[in-house]
Amino acid sequence: MTGRYEAMWERLNLDLDAHASLLEVLGKFYGDIYMSQQGRLRGMEYLDFVLSEIHGLRIQELQEARANGRKVIGTFCVFVPEEIVWAADAIQVGLCAGAEAGTEAAEKILPRNTCALIKSFVGFKLARLCPFIESCDMVVGETTCDGKKKAYEIFSDYAPVYVMEIPQMKCAADRALWKAEVLRFKQAVEDLTGRSITAERLREAVVLINQRRRALQRLNRLRAAHPVPISGRDVLLINQVSFYDDPKRFTQKIEELCDELEDKVRRGEGVADGAVRLMLSGCPMAIPNWKLPYIIESSGAVVVGEESCIGSRNTRDLVDESASNLDELLDAIVDRYMKIDCACFTPNAERLEHIVDMARELNVKGVIHYGLSFCQPYAMESFKVEKALQEAGFPMVAIETDYSMEDVEQLKTRVEAFVEMVR
Amino acid sequence: MAIIGLDVGSRSIERVVLEESSGKWTWEKAPTTFDPLAQCRRLLAHVDGCSVVVTGYGRRLVAEQFPHLCARTVTEIQAYARGVHHLYPQARTVLDIGGQDTKVIALSAHGSVAKFEMNDRCAAGTGKFLEFMASSLQVPLEAFGHFALQADKQVEINSMCTVFAESEATSLMARGERPQNIAMALHRAVVRRTLAMLRRVGGASPLVFAGGVAHNPCVCRLLSESLGEAMIVAENPDVIGALGAALIGASG
Numbered sequence: 001m002t003g004r005y006e007a008m009w010e011r012l013n014l015d016l017d018a019h020a021s022l023l024e025v026l027g028k029f030y031g032d033i034y035m036s037q038q039g040r041l042r043g044m045e046y047l048d049f050v051l052s053e054i055h056g057l058r059i060q061e062l063q064e065a066r067a068n069g070r071k072v073i074g075t076f077c078v079f080v081p082e083e084i085v086w087a088a089d090a091i092q093v094g095l096c097a098g099a100e101a102g103t104e105a106a107e108k109i110l111p112r113n114t115c116a117l118i119k120s121f122v123g124f125k126l127a128r129l130c131p132f133i134e135s136c137d138m139v140v141g142e143t144t145c146d147g148k149k150k151a152y153e154i155f156s157d158y159a160p161v162y163v164m165e166i167p168q169m170k171c172a173a174d175r176a177l178w179k180a181e182v183l184r185f186k187q188a189v190e191d192l193t194g195r196s197i198t199a200e201r202l203r204e205a206v207v208l209i210n211q212r213r214r215a216l217q218r219l220n221r222l223r224a225a226h227p228v229p230i231s232g233r234d235v236l237l238i239n240q241v242s243f244y245d246d247p248k249r250f251t252q253k254i255e256e257l258c259d260e261l262e263d264k265v266r267r268g269e270g271v272a273d274g275a276v277r278l279m280l281s282g283c284p285m286a287i288p289n290w291k292l293p294y295i296i297e298s299s300g301a302v303v304v305g306e307e308s309c310i311g312s313r314n315t316r317d318l319v320d321e322s323a324s325n326l327d328e329l330l331d332a333i334v335d336r337y338m339k340i341d342c343a344c345f346t347p348n349a350e351r352l353e354h355i356v357d358m359a360r361e362l363n364v365k366g367v368i369h370y371g372l373s374f375c376q377p378y379a380m381e382s383f384k385v386e387k388a389l390q391e392a393g394f395p396m397v398a399i400e401t402d403y404s405m406e407d408v409e410q411l412k413t414r415v416e417a418f419v420e421m422v423r
Numbered sequence: 424m425a426i427i428g429l430d431v432g433s434r435s436i437e438r439v440v441l442e443e444s445s446g447k448w449t450w451e452k453a454p455t456t457f458d459p460l461a462q463c464r465r466l467l468a469h470v471d472g473c474s475v476v477v478t479g480y481g482r483r484l485v486a487e488q489f490p491h492l493c494a495r496t497v498t499e500i501q502a503y504a505r506g507v508h509h510l511y512p513q514a515r516t517v518l519d520i521g522g523q524d525t526k527v528i529a530l531s532a533h534g535s536v537a538k539f540e541m542n543d544r545c546a547a548g549t550g551k552f553l554e555f556m557a558s559s560l561q562v563p564l565e566a567f568g569h570f571a572l573q574a575d576k577q578v579e580i581n582s583m584c585t586v587f588a589e590s591e592a593t594s595l596m597a598r599g600e601r602p603q604n605i606a607m608a609l610h611r612a613v614v615r616r617t618l619a620m621l622r623r624v625g626g627a628s629p630l631v632f633a634g635g636v637a638h639n640p641c642v643c644r645l646l647s648e649s650l651g652e653a654m655i656v657a658e659n660p661d662v663i664g665a666l667g668a669a670l671i672g673a674s675g
Contacts, residue, residue: 407543410543413500417498420536421500
């Protein structure tokens with residue numbers, strides 16, 4: 001895609017040489033991990049296409065929208081209420097944070113022992129490698145952990161950062177705080193776009209994003225079948241793409257893929273004969289963080305569910321569509337987002353219940369808890385998760401890693417040993 | 424029929440030949456060197472009509488490079504669990520400190536793996552740590568444990584990071600501390616780390632100590648001071664992986 005988009009990337013002030021090598025590495029990585037799979041669904045061709053155009057066609061669409069006066073808002077967290085963005089006719093996109101690219105640049109302004117995700121988004125910006133962030137009129141940060149909280153202060157020297165305060169408990173006072181934050185965000189989006197959010201527009205946005213969640217819920221129900229009809233890697237990719245593709249188009253394409261999947265389930269066709277069913281739980285995996293799922297699915301196992309922000313945490317709950325006026329709609333949004341069981345909350349018993357329920361419903365043999373190195377909330381919570389799973393009869397192994405490839409052999413040993421143990 | 428178990432570790436390669444009918448086995452050990460494939464080629468010469476099971480870091484490499492053997496691979500976790508259960512059926516926990524990794528494995532009453540822990544990618548607490556420290560004190564690795572046992576005074580090394588522990592050792596040397604005392608402090612650091620892993624797995628006794636570092640008399644003494652009677656040092660601690668692999672091959 002290089003030739004076609006070079007002028008656009010140059011206008012976006014990307015480092016063209018470094019960006020070209022990033023795309024080359026990404027392409028090769030994608031080929032090894034995705035294209036090598038046998039018997040994939042036809043519907044995955046759309047995902048292959050979207051990914052091959054990740055920095056091309058989609059960025060061009062964003063540029064065209066901006067030329068027509070629409071604003072682009074970038075986010076790093078499932079807490080940012082998308083409905084408000086779309087209701088103001090702006091576009092929300094998830095930002096680059098899943099590769100080691102730009103680490104050296106990031107370490108100039110961040111401590112070395114910072115989690116890979118934070119280092120990655122700062123690095124992408126400093127090394128001028130992410131056309132998404134260069135297309136943003138506003139970047140929304142949030143206070144889900146101390147690392148991110150402080151990084152956004154530094155990051156605001158380089159990008160138009162707006163920070164939302166995420167409550168850390170779920171009492172009435174916290175809900176009130178969150179409602180105030182949602183209203184403050186609504187105002188900020190209205191100021192940015194020059195459009196006021198009406199009840200009608202907000203309801204349309206709620207339905208739009210609910211439809212996408214429903215499509216992903218349907219996908220999750222279908223993949224739960226025996227035998228598993230789609231690889232965990234493919235579903236992870238679908239979840240990752242859901243953050244930056246146009247929601248309407250994406251929903252339609254995923255519904256089509258689900259139709260195909262439904263036929264496959266009816267015919268009893270599996271994608272990984274004899275593979276051990278496992279579930280992933282823990283930190284999010286941004287594109288192209290496919291290392292662990294790939295290792296798992298090369299070790300005689302298949303991932304049948306992700307308890308993660310890039311997974312069920314982002315799709316499980318819908319916004320109530322029955323509200324009749326603007327305030328009720330906003331309350332419905334507040335309530336829906338307060339159900340998110342991020343490890344930043346204390347206490348966070350819902351997350352443990354959800355993990356155990358998922359493990360039961362998906363009928364898994366075990367759970368792999370994934371933590372990014374230096375991500376304290378998830379590392380701490382993994383002890384409680386293991387205990388809850390153990391009591392429910394599910395073995396768990398905790399794996400902590402980052403985006404580098406240097407520990408691949410050790411991870412393989414652990415994952416293989418876990419698969420041998422639960423088989 | 425004979426079954427071969429091969430454990431391709433970071434420092435040494437062990438081969439066990441197990442006679443399926445009699446259960447008798449023999450073993451051989453070779454250093455890994457920088458050309459492990461050549462070592463494996465030697466250890467696997469004349470192997471024909473046998474089934475081969477490979478474990479250890481080089482397991483996949485061997486399986487790929489000797490396709491005619493149709494070798495099966497198992498992880499060190501499974502291999503050590505099986506090997507220990509065979510030799511010490513009463514064992515409920517396996518501690519395996521190898522060249523590159525430390526593993527703690529909790530065994531069920533039937534000898535299957537119930538839970539395991541492995542050190543993360545850093546070398547803290549592994550054989551590599553001792554090897555590195557022995558060379559910085561200019562003591563041969565094989566003699567390092569005996570050397571540490573000549574300590575006459577307790578000094579502390581607190582860091583478990585290989586690099587920081589070395590700078591602590593350097594500061595102690597600069598203060599004129601006897602190298603034997605420093606060596607002892609380094610051994611205690613390894614044992615502290617190991618005990619923390621054991622506590623996490625909640626290993627029941629008896630515990631069998633296996634892997635190359637079980638040859639180190641100082642680590643053995645310090646561990647048994649903490650664990651008491653409940654610890655058994657495996658008789659041939661580095662053969663257990665290869666034996667376990669062969670036994671897994673024999674049971675199909």
